[in-house]
Amino acid sequence: MSELRFWLWLASREGVRARSKLLLLEQLGDVQEVYFARDGDYKRLGFLTEAELASLGQKSLNDSMRIMDACADGDIGIVTLRDAAYPRRLRETYAPPLALYVRGRLPNIDELCAVAVVGTRSATPYGLKMAQQMGYGICKCGGMVVSGLTRGVDAAAAHGAVMANGRCVGVLGTAIDDPGAIDRLAADVAVTGAVISEYAPGSKSRRSNFRERNRITAGLAVATLVVEAPERSGALGFADESLELGREVFAVPGNADAPNSAGTNRLIMEGASPVLSAWDMLSHYKLRFAGLKRDGTGMPAAQAERWAGRNAAPEEGGAEPAREETEKPKKRKKAPLRGLKPKKDIDKPEAEEYIDLVKQLEGLSEKQLRIVAAITAPGTHVDDIAEGCGLGSTEVLGELTMLQLMGFVRQEEGKRFSLNIIQK
Numbered sequence: 001m002s003e004l005r006f007w008l009w010l011a012s013r014e015g016v017r018a019r020s021k022l023l024l025l026e027q028l029g030d031v032q033e034v035y036f037a038r039d040g041d042y043k044r045l046g047f048l049t050e051a052e053l054a055s056l057g058q059k060s061l062n063d064s065m066r067i068m069d070a071c072a073d074g075d076i077g078i079v080t081l082r083d084a085a086y087p088r089r090l091r092e093t094y095a096p097p098l099a100l101y102v103r104g105r106l107p108n109i110d111e112l113c114a115v116a117v118v119g120t121r122s123a124t125p126y127g128l129k130m131a132q133q134m135g136y137g138i139c140k141c142g143g144m145v146v147s148g149l150t151r152g153v154d155a156a157a158a159h160g161a162v163m164a165n166g167r168c169v170g171v172l173g174t175a176i177d178d179p180g181a182i183d184r185l186a187a188d189v190a191v192t193g194a195v196i197s198e199y200a201p202g203s204k205s206r207r208s209n210f211r212e213r214n215r216i217t218a219g220l221a222v223a224t225l226v227v228e229a230p231e232r233s234g235a236l237g238f239a240d241e242s243l244e245l246g247r248e249v250f251a252v253p254g255n256a257d258a259p260n261s262a263g264t265n266r267l268i269m270e271g272a273s274p275v276l277s278a279w280d281m282l283s284h285y286k287l288r289f290a291g292l293k294r295d296g297t298g299m300p301a302a303q304a305e306r307w308a309g310r311n312a313a314p315e316e317g318g319a320e321p322a323r324e325e326t327e328k329p330k331k332r333k334k335a336p337l338r339g340l341k342p343k344k345d346i347d348k349p350e351a352e353e354y355i356d357l358v359k360q361l362e363g364l365s366e367k368q369l370r371i372v373a374a375i376t377a378p379g380t381h382v383d384d385i386a387e388g389c390g391l392g393s394t395e396v397l398g399e400l401t402m403l404q405l406m407g408f409v410r411q412e413e414g415k416r417f418s419l420n421i422i423q424k
Helices: 002-011 018-028 031-036 039-045 050-056 062-073 125-140 153-163 184-192 207-220 234-244 259-269 278-285 349-360 366-374 382-389 393-406
Strands: 077-080 099-104 114-118 144-147 168-171 194-197 223-226 248-251 409-412 416-419
Touching: 002 018, 002 031, 002 062, 002 077, 002 099, 018 031, 018 039, 039 050, 062 077, 099 184, 114 125, 114 153, 114 207, 114 234, 125 144, 125 153, 125 278, 125 393, 144 153, 144 207, 153 168, 153 184, 153 393, 168 184, 168 207, 184 194, 207 234, 223 234, 223 259, 223 278, 234 248, 234 259, 248 259, 248 278, 366 382, 366 393, 382 393, 382 416, 393 409
Parallel strands: 114 144, 114 223, 144 168, 168 194, 223 248
Antiparallel strands: 077 099, 099 194, 409 416
């Protein structure tokens, strides 16, 4: 506990660069040595600016004690650079934060295939759908999502991870207790994973904080996935930072004439790996991470129904609306779920209709079959479905998401669902 005071003192030194803090530890060997060093000791190191020297000259530990009290009151964990729980991937980056403030429980990130999912805040319905689908698929295939939790692509990917009951780590660019960052999504992420920040409770927000956050988000992941980004997007800068850290960059392609996909399409032209599903990406790491498996959730976007985020629209002044081909995807040639049956010369068409229904339900799990059976009428509410199949509402919502992706059901207003299959 006594040493923690010194870690928080050094971590919270405003005006001292993250790289300088790390070099101080490397040069002086111990956080207490850094604290008790004198001005002359600092100057002899040769890499500190006048502003950094002035900040290090402030030796009061009052802020450290205040931070410790606030974390205790707010059930916020503290992980320092030398703690075993500190992610090794992040520790090995150029300028790791000395302390992480944690809501929830930090997973063993180094053992997981963590993917940072980024993109524009002014996402189109296509971008939101793909981000949510990718977040869902990454978790269902055994990976983990790292997200900045900002509106648009980042939040949609985190929402997909939550819907899959998967692991997600949200990285804030504000203080860990900033009221503006503690919304429903952040609370849900903290239940199955963690929300983290390098900024202590009570810290002031600065625009530069969000740029600094990128090094943490990219550092925690083994890869970065850019879902939708226009030509001048912060997500492209994030991709550059990921490459500097030695992370691989993937991108979801978009229409050639879509302004919001200009950046992602350009990344692909410059060498980023294009992906249509979560497994397209995670399959690159299946030998490195034993827990990865193809779950069937990473289907190509062209095969997915419009789902929970389909009615989302960009804010005023944001990106252009999705084009008609995004709003109304063409029907597939093989589409038993659309009621198309192969033409056969048979004596009993009623029997063929029955067989067609059986074929449609092939491959569904026992839980999914129970859910389908519980949707007894168009617009059945999720609570009625849960009651009818004997499963919890959270579990039912997760399975309904899969059924939407597979085309068996469609979501309507008010958490109501209808079947897309033939019932005769």
